[in-house]
Amino acid sequence: MATEQELQSLFNTLDTNQDGKVSINELFLSPGLSAIISAETGVSSPQELIATHGNEDGSITFEQLKRVVQETGNLN
Secondary structure (H helix, E strand, O other), rough: EEEEHHHHHHHHHHOOOOOOEEEHHHHHOOOHHHHHHHHHOOOOOHHHHHHOOOOOOOEHHHHHHHHHHOOOOOOO
């Protein structure tokens, strides 16, 4: 379980170009952080996360990610 602040910090770390979105490429560049995201969202792979909950451009915003984590009951 993560707090919103911890989730935001993780998101900011993944968002290497600081555009407010985490792309599939950014997720693949940090496999350890991707594993944490997978654990918190219950989604098995970055591709599934983006395809199911992300944008058509192959990215996910913090609000989208937060919603997924909330739906799985992993947000304090």
